[in-house]
Amino acid sequence: MATDKAQTWVYSEEYAAEREAVAAAREVAVELGAEPVTTGVGATLRMLAAVADARAVLEIGTGAGVSGLWLLEGMSPDGVLTTIDSESEFQKHARSAFHAAGVPGHRTRLIAGRALDVLPRMAAGGYDMVVIDADVSETPEYLDHALRVLRPGGVAVVVHALWHDRVADPAQRDADTVVMREITRVLGETEEFVSALLPVGDGVAVAVRR
Template sequence: MSDTAFRTLSSYITGTTDTPPELADARSDAGEFGLSVPDEITGSLLATLAAGAVTGDSAGAIAVTPAAGVVGLYLLAGLGERGHLTCIDPEAEHQKQARTTFTSAGYRPGRFRFLPSRPLEVMGRLAQGSYQLVYGDMRPSDLKAFINAAWPLLSDNGILILADCLLDGTLADDTRRDRDTVAAREADEYVRQMEDALVTRLPLGAGMTILTKRSTPAS
């Protein structure tokens, strides 16, 4: 597909996607804070992945991002009535705004909770194997540690989503040796060597990586 065709198709999809008022407001709020948020196409994928994560009577998802208001709306839409969402971010103001957003969208408090903590400090205290989806928007320098913290939390066939982790493809430039590029490159190489993960990398945002946790064979 040519670049022109890709842009045309992206514009068509975006232009024909309905944006609920609460999502538009959440995007506006994120803009005021200077936060990066997923575009409509990426958001639709998040909702679809969350819907696929719902098995049995319930499903648990984690969103580690300062833009929980936007990301959370997509995830909650996919999770449906049987899902619950845990949002982790150290900035109380971001979480306060996200709470208002979820409530305005009609989600009852039991569907979501907020942990105003540093992600890598609190994730180790969450129940292992109890979540079906984890979304993370992390600094490149924290990516590998985040992966190692998130992976044990996922159940078999659970999904780990790494947003904007490929730095617009600058990882391919071997002359780039700055700290962020090196860290992102090392994290990308790390996930591609994980034997218990199915790895999918997509040209969404600055580059998204999706890891599916393979089922543990029965002994």
């Protein structure tokens, strides 16, 4: 009997093994309610950071550090992850998770604050990769900042781009779904980006700045 899509999806989600330190951070994240990226999304972030040989990554939405740990694994060994979150309590756990995973302190810069207050201070053209996983309603503004702070050839990533499988269903018209549907449409049409929409986890939109 042919393997069905659901089985294939589970197989690919579980393809990459999660290190013990990441699995421990995931447990904490779930307890806190800081929804972590899936293992498949984590592996995708790690791969993209490696392809970009990323030395400077900007993450919007630290949570308890699960996505950050995956990114750090793929980045250049001297790369620095700058990560923003409005919840300092979540960042406290992320800091512990980075420490427990053996990440040297100089490789992470955790900034507590609301993304739209912090982002204007980020250097134009200073980043190889921007990962967006925070307030869905603000995602269009995060993307404007991403376009500004990414170097040419840099990668923007929007997590949850298929928003609980609702984006693909035109009958779903709640606010978050509409935002994500619009984001994926704009990324596909914007001249400045070369984009793809990956059906991994809850959907990952990837766009390379020309």
